Amino acid sequence: MPSCRPKGGKTPLSSPKKENSTTGGMDPSHEKHKEETILIISKDLIRTLRIPRKDPPKKSITLPSAEFEQIISASRFLTQEEREALKKTYQKEREEKLRAAEEEKSRIQEAELSQSKNRELSDLELEAQKRAQRLVERAEALKMEQEEEIKQLNQLILGTQCQATCDAQIEEKDQIKVELAEEEKRLDTLMEKERRKALESLEKMEELRKQQLIRGRQEICDQILLNLEERQLQEEIKEQEKLKLCQDQDRKNLEDLKTLEKKMLEKKLLQEEIIRINAEVAKAKERRAEEERLADTRAMEYLQKKLEREAEYEAEQKRIKKEKEMEIARLRAQQQRAKDHKAEQDEIRAKRNQEAEERRWRQKEKELAIKKAREEAKLRAARLEQVQNKEHCLSIEAGREKAAFERVLEVQQEEMAKQKENEERKREKAQQHALAIRQQVKERELSAAARRKETFKEADRQMEEARHRQMKLAEIKEKKLQQLRDVGLSEKYCAQVERKAQKLFQPYLKN
Incomplete structure (x- = not known):
């Protein structure tokens, strides 16, 4: 049961039991610290003296739960029924203390009568006697408390103390109301500031997200326009390169055509020369055959x-012979045998001369034929050598032309391969560039999506923080309301505080 005591004041009445518990008892929290004590036994009482320690432990005071509850309950505003019950309890405790004092007085008097022999009293006995005397006086004072006038005086003092306590509690309550109003106002202002700050932060984040989104879209549009311009420029450059390449190719083809025509003309002239030489050779052969x-x-x-x-x-010879024979026959007839021998000698000599002449003519013809054959052989060899040289020159020239044509063809093929490789490389580069642009656009889209996701996550996190803060505030509110109920605050005021707290937390619940 809570006691009605003024805050910071003392009760005008004291109880021996309380004094005994204060002087003789020990706090259970200090039992683990064993202190040195001296037990003094006398004829009147038993005393335990505690020897102070040189280095006492410096620790905080631990209050028992009952005393703590008594202190908490003492700050409550007591109703009329509680004050009446408190008075009855206090009077009952006083009566019990008076009975205990009377019993103690009787016991002490009996002890004094039993020990009052003619012997000297020691200092301890004198002190015990004085203490017993004081107890007797205190018992008398308690007895006086039972008088009607003293009771009325005590009731008046108690009423005054209770009224002072009530006034102090009312004043404290008014002060608490003022402080609660100020705190509520401060909390309202603080919560309004926090709400506005959160709204401003969300608005700033939304505006920043919109600006980032607009900037990202603008950057993507700028990048697309830049890529289109660059692509158009690349296409123009490619068209110019193709045009230049076509012009170069046409020029090279024209030069190659001119070179080929020149070579074909030279080849034609060479073929005509070969035909002419062959014709000449044929004519020479024909002439030679002719x-x-x-x-x-x-x-x-x-x-x-x-x-x-x-x-x-032979006919002439025959004729000459016949004539000679006729002459010989005539000369024979004329000269006989001498003349016949001379004619025979002449005939032999003439025949020999004729044969020698024929041999010389045949030798000359033979030499002429051999010389002619040699000249013809030399001519044929020269013609053949000339033809072979011509054919060799034509073969060499044809080989050179073929090598030159093959070199030109190889160069053209290499140039075409290089051109094709360059075009392939440019195409791959364009594809890589397009792929890089697509990748860049995709990365920008992913980055924008990630930023949007991060913004949503940040908004969710802030909302989660707001919900968590609201839960903590609700817990603190419930705890404070429970504390107000625990200290005995009226439920009306608790409900009023709860309504005000609910009204205070309502904007955050909406957000």
């Missing part, structure tokens, strides 16, 4: 003429 035919004809004519001459010669 000459051989003519030579054969001449030889046949010569042989024919020779045969004719021989025939004529």
Whole structure:
């Protein structure tokens, strides 16, 4: 049961039991610290003296739960029924203390009567006697407390103390109301500031997100426009390069065509020269064949003429012979044997001369034929060598032309391969560039999505923090309300505080 005591004041009445418990008892929290004590036994009482320690432990005071509850309950505003019950309890405790004092007085008096012999009293006995005297006086004072006037005086003092306590509690309550109002106002202002700050932060984040989104879109548009311009520029450069390449290729083709025409003309001239040489060779062969035919004809004519001459010669010889024979016959007749021998000698000599002449003519013809054959052989060899040289030169020239043509063809093929490789490389580069642009656009989209996701996560986190803060505030509110209920605050005021707290937390619940 809570006691009605003024805050910071003392009760005008004291109890021996309380004094005994204060002087003789020990706090259970200090039992673990064993202190040195001296037990003094006298005829009146038993005393325990505690020897102070040189270095007492410096520790905080631990209050028992009952005393703590009594202190808490003492600060409550007591109703009329509680004050009446408190008075009855206090009077009952006083009566019990008076009975205990009377019993103690009787016991002490009996002890004094039993020990009052004619002997000297020691200092301890004198002190015990004085203490007993004081107890007797205190018992008398307690007895006086039972008088009606003293009771009324005590009731008046108790009422005054209770009224003072009530006034102090009312004043403290008013002060608490003022402080609660100020705290509520401060909390309202603080919560409004926090709410506005959170709204401003969310608005700033939303504006920043919108600006970042607009900036990202603008950057993507700028990048797309830049890529389009760069692509158009690349296409123009590519078209110019293609045009230049086509012009170069046309020029090279024209030069190659001119070179080829020149070579074809040279080849044609060479072929014409070869045809001409072949014609000349054929003509030479024909001339040679004609000459051989003519030579054969001449030889046949010569042989024919020779045969004719021989025939004529033989005929002439026959005629001459016949004439000679006739002359010889005539001369024989004239000269007989001498003349016949001389004619025979002449005939032999003439025949020999004729044979020598024929041999010389045949030798000369033979030498002429051999010389002619040699000249013809030399001519044929020279013609053949000339033809072979011509064919060799034509073969070398054809080989050179073929090598040059192959080199030109190889160069053209290499240039075409390089051109194709360059075009392939440019195409791959364009594809890589397009892929890089697509990758960049994709990365920007992913980055924008990540930023949006991060913004949403940040908003969710702030909302979660707001919900967590609201839960903590609700817990603190419930705890404070429970503390107000525990200290005995009226439920009306608790409900009023709860309504105000609910009204205070309502904006955050909406957010």
